[in-house]
Amino acid sequence: xxxxxxxxxxxxxxxxxxxxxxxxxxxxxxxxxxxxxxxxxxxxxxxxxxxxxxxxxxxxxxxxxxxxxxxxxxxxxxxxxxxxxxxxxxxxxxxxxxxxxxxxxxxxxxxxxxxxxxxxxxxxxxxxxxxxxxxxxxxxxxxxxxxxxxxxxxxxxxxxxxxxxxxxxxxxxxxxxxxxxxxxxxxxxxxxxxxxxxxxxxxxxxxxxxxxxxxxxxxxxxxxxxxxxxxxxxxxxxxxxxxxxxxxxxxxxxxxxxxxxxxxxxxxxxxxxxxxxxxxxxxxxxxxxxxxxxxxxxxxxxxxxxxxxxxxxxxxxxxxxxxxxxxxxxxxxxxxxxxxxxxxxx
Amino acid sequence: xxxxxxxxxxxxxxxxxxxxxxxxxxxxxxxxxxxxxxxxxxxxxxxxxxxxxxxxxxxxxxxxxxxxxxxxxxxxxxxxxxxxxxxxxxxxxxxxxxxxxxxxxxxxxxxxxxxxxxxxxxxxxxxxxxxxxxxxxxxxxxxxxxxxxxxxxxxxxxxxxxxxxxxxxxxxxxxxxxxxxxxxxxxxxxxxxxxxxxxxxxxxxxxxxxxxxxxxxxxxxxxxxxxxxxxxxxxxxxxxxxxxxxxxxxxxxxxxxxxxxxxxxxxxxxxxxxxxxxxxxxxxxxxxxxxxxxxxxxxxxxxxxxxxxxxxxxxxxx
Numbered sequence: 001x002x003x004x005x006x007x008x009x010x011x012x013x014x015x016x017x018x019x020x021x022x023x024x025x026x027x028x029x030x031x032x033x034x035x036x037x038x039x040x041x042x043x044x045x046x047x048x049x050x051x052x053x054x055x056x057x058x059x060x061x062x063x064x065x066x067x068x069x070x071x072x073x074x075x076x077x078x079x080x081x082x083x084x085x086x087x088x089x090x091x092x093x094x095x096x097x098x099x100x101x102x103x104x105x106x107x108x109x110x111x112x113x114x115x116x117x118x119x120x121x122x123x124x125x126x127x128x129x130x131x132x133x134x135x136x137x138x139x140x141x142x143x144x145x146x147x148x149x150x151x152x153x154x155x156x157x158x159x160x161x162x163x164x165x166x167x168x169x170x171x172x173x174x175x176x177x178x179x180x181x182x183x184x185x186x187x188x189x190x191x192x193x194x195x196x197x198x199x200x201x202x203x204x205x206x207x208x209x210x211x212x213x214x215x216x217x218x219x220x221x222x223x224x225x226x227x228x229x230x231x232x233x234x235x236x237x238x239x240x241x242x243x244x245x246x247x248x249x250x251x252x253x254x255x256x257x258x259x260x261x262x263x264x265x266x267x268x269x270x271x272x273x274x275x276x277x278x279x280x281x282x283x284x285x286x287x288x289x290x291x292x293x294x295x296x297x298x299x300x301x302x303x304x305x306x307x308x309x310x311x312x313x314x315x316x317x318x319x320x321x322x323x324x325x326x327x328x329x330x331x332x333x334x335x336x337x338x339x340x341x342x343x344x345x346x
Numbered sequence: 347x348x349x350x351x352x353x354x355x356x357x358x359x360x361x362x363x364x365x366x367x368x369x370x371x372x373x374x375x376x377x378x379x380x381x382x383x384x385x386x387x388x389x390x391x392x393x394x395x396x397x398x399x400x401x402x403x404x405x406x407x408x409x410x411x412x413x414x415x416x417x418x419x420x421x422x423x424x425x426x427x428x429x430x431x432x433x434x435x436x437x438x439x440x441x442x443x444x445x446x447x448x449x450x451x452x453x454x455x456x457x458x459x460x461x462x463x464x465x466x467x468x469x470x471x472x473x474x475x476x477x478x479x480x481x482x483x484x485x486x487x488x489x490x491x492x493x494x495x496x497x498x499x500x501x502x503x504x505x506x507x508x509x510x511x512x513x514x515x516x517x518x519x520x521x522x523x524x525x526x527x528x529x530x531x532x533x534x535x536x537x538x539x540x541x542x543x544x545x546x547x548x549x550x551x552x553x554x555x556x557x558x559x560x561x562x563x564x565x566x567x568x569x570x571x572x573x574x575x576x577x578x579x580x581x582x583x584x585x586x587x588x589x590x591x592x593x594x595x596x597x598x599x600x601x602x603x604x605x606x607x608x609x610x611x612x613x614x615x616x617x618x619x620x621x622x623x624x625x626x627x628x629x630x631x632x633x634x635x636x637x638x639x640x641x642x643x644x645x646x647x648x649x650x651x652x653x654x655x656x657x658x659x660x661x662x663x664x
Contacts, residue, residue: 203392203417247521249570281606281619290623294592294630301585301634304573305641308581311574312648314518315655318431320424323415 020079021051022125023102023179025109027094028059028066032112036069039080042110042118049122054079056102058094061086092192099182107182109195111173113217115139120211124176133204135176136196138169139213145220155231162239163197165206170194174211190234191241201242203321246310246319252303260296263289352410353436354384354456357429359422360443364396365551370445371404371411377449386411388443389429392419423524430514439508446474447506448545455508455542464513464537464658467528468544469501475548487564494572495529499541502526506544513537516655522567533575536657581645585638592630599624 024042028035039055046053057080059067067082074080083097099107106128108121116137127135142149152171160166170193177199185198196206244251266289270280280286356374360367371386378384388401390413398415405413414432416425426440437456441447451468458466475481484503491502502525509531516535523530531537577584603620648654 200418247570249573250566253566253569281602284619286619287622287626290626294626297588297592297630298633301588301637304577305581305637305644307570307574308578308641309644310520311578312644314520318428319520320420320428321417322428323417 018103019052020054020104021106022046022053023098023104023107024053024055025095025098025102025107026055026057026112027091027098027109028057028063028112029091029094030113032063032066033114035066035112036073038112038114039070039073039078041114042121043078045119045121051125052079054081054103056081056083056098058083058085058098060088060094062088090189092187092189095182095192096187099179102179105179107177107179109173109175109177114214115172115217116174117212117214123211124174124209127207127209128176128178131205132207133178133181134196134199134206136167136169136206136208137172137174137211138167138208139172139217140169140210142213143215144213144218147220147222151221155235158235159238163194163242165196165200165208167196167208169208170196190230191238193234194238197238197242203323248306248310249300249303252299252306256296256299256301256303258296259292259299263292263294263296265289267293351434352385353382354378354452355433355435355438356384356386356449356452357389357426357433357438357440358386358443359389359391359425359429360393360397360401361391361419361422361425362393362395362397363443363551364393364400366443366445367397367400368404369550370443370449371408373445374449374452375408375410377452381453384410385433385435387429387432388413389425390415391422391425392416421522423519423522426524427519433511433514436511437508438511438514440505442505444549445551446547446549447504448547451506451542451544452508455506455544458540458542459508459510461540462538462660463540464510464535465528465531465539466508467499467501467539467541468504468506469499469541470504470546471543473546490565491526491529491568494568495526495532495575497529497532497539499528499539501541502528504544504546510658512658516658521570522563523571525564526567526571529571533571535655536659538658538660577641578645581641582635582638585634585641589631589634589638592627592634596624596627596631599627 024046026035026038035057043053043055055078057067057070059082061084064084067084070080070082074082081101083101085094085097089097095109106125108124116139120137124135124137152169156168156170159170160168173193175195177195181199181202181204182195184202185195187195187198191198196208200206240251266285270283270286270289274280356378358370363370367388371388374386388405388411390398390401398413401411401413405411412432414428416428420428429440430438437459439452439455441449441452447468455466455468473481473484475484484501488500488502492498505524507527509527513531513535517527517530519527519530528537528539532539599620603624606620607617
């Protein structure tokens with residue numbers, strides 16, 4: 001495959017710290033606001049706190065118009081880097097790309113629109129000490145529309161019913177995370193939303209921190225039915241991935257044997273009636289019984305194929321992560337190399 | 347103390363066994379005094395009590411004791427696999443961290459292994475456990491496991507086992523497979539397996555991490571292993587058998603459709619129910635065949651990458 005990603009960099013990087021303390025990643029996806037203003041607002045508290053930092057903006061082709069002013073102020077010596085991918089890749093790919101290219105050991109992911117007050121960034125970063133690997137921001141107290149809060153409450157209720165730690169604002173998107181942790185997480189599709197949960201699954205320590213909501217984060221968000229459907233599918237996928245990635249047959253086997261038992265039971269009743277002289281040719285119940293039995297067999301067979309795939313991969317994969325420890329000789333698994341290739345713009 | 351690679355590695359998964367760590371290390375040290383060089387690998391499976399702190403102190407004091415910490419609680423199987431991955435000895439012994447196994451049995455296990463076996467399993471001669479919740483389920487489970495896996499092991503639940511390192515390098519356990527290591531070893535590596543009787547003590551400290559619910563899990567895992575074992579070499583053939591059975595049902599119902607429409611008083615429902623059911627079975631016929639093909643593709647990719655391992659062999663002396 002030829003390089004799918006074009007990398008445009010600001011030319012003058014002489015004033016940038018080579019090894020900053022913090023990299024702030026801004027994937028430009030939906031509803032971007034004025035990026036220069038955004039940069040100024042969020043970089044101010046970082047500069048005041050004395051940390052060296054860089055801002056890494058990643059944009060899809062349609063976002064070029066928005067990033068051009070950033071290059072202007074980067075040329076004036078602001079620590080800004082701008083990456084432009086050649087195709088629409090989705091937010092997860094943008095995050096992965098930015099994580100692979102940023103320089104600091106600590107990363108803050110920031111949406112391209114205002115969610116939390118800029119002054120809270122320092123608090124998030126301070127939360128990353130003491131063995132904590134991921135700090136995720138929760139906007140609290142909320143002052144946006146009651147409808148936003150209601151749908152958030154329902155979503156997080158569902159999410160909290162099967163995941164730990166219990167998160168109350170995965171939509172916020174502002175997170176402080178160690179870079180090596182970010183590089184090891186399987187971020188793809190829509191699962192970047194659940195980044196803290198994926199990190200917890202790998203045994204990293206995750207904490208949620210309440211921070212004041214930005215006063216401009218007030219728009220009522222009513223989405224189309226497709227978006228809500230996708231959220232439900234996300235939850236279903238997450239449920240399966242967290243519980244059954246190592247044992248698909250437990251999931252499909254349970255489902256399949258339930259279906260097959262119902263179907264078999266219906267057929268047994270029909271057989272009993274047939275043996276007592278009652279005709280079954282005109283009974284739609286026969287169709288239902290066969291349907292359930294067939295579905296049950298299909299589910300089990302599918303689980304079996306899943307199990308084979310897991311079994312084949314088990315030999316090449318370590319299913320656990322170690323904590324680095326003075327008296328242990330175990331080594332951390334290598335950081336996943338990212339598949340992206342880069343090319344500097346001429 | 348002992349430098350270089352030890353001959354024997356003892357692997358012990360620990361989950362919230364703070365009170366048991368020190369007595370365990372003492373017992374192992376005492377049992378192995380005077381024998382070949384050894385190491386004890388304590389695998390902490392995300393304990394939330396003082397297990398790590400206690401083990402840490404001991405590991406810092408004694409070079410032969412190593413502590414490996416998993417990032418969270420992964421379960422006993424993964425903890426054992428982690429211990430196996432870090433074992434350096436030619437012979438590996440696994441045992442429970444709750445002191446119900448007796449390290450004094452280790453020499454008899456390794457002695458049996460030297461006779462030319464790849465795996466020696468201990469079986470508990472007189473179990474010190476509750477009859478209803480532990481012994482009877484265990485007895486039923488062992489019978490089932492024997493019958494289904496065709497591996498004659500009296501006591502699959504006993505963790506005290508000795509393995510040749512070559513065997514452990516050729517098998518990988520995941521999910522809840524630690525109870526079936528002999529079955530997995532026999533099926534995928536062609537291991538030679540023997541049994542020796544071992545002592546068993548009642549639990550002194552801490553609480554048991556098992557419940558009655560594990561019986562269902564064991565049964566499910568057993569079926570999984572059985573299915574993988576018979577399925578993984580020729581999935582298409584296995585699926586084709588299922589497919590054929592479905593096709594027979596489809597044909598039978600197709601025949602019933604004809605009989606019903608010719609012989610019976612024609613009713614509207616006749617024209618729907620039998621052919622409908624026939625078509626469902628026909629659908630399953632095609633579905634299973636396609637799934638078998640997908641499984642073949644997955645296996646083909648695996649084999650082409652050299653993923654298939656040779657069984658263990660013993661070269662006979664001339």
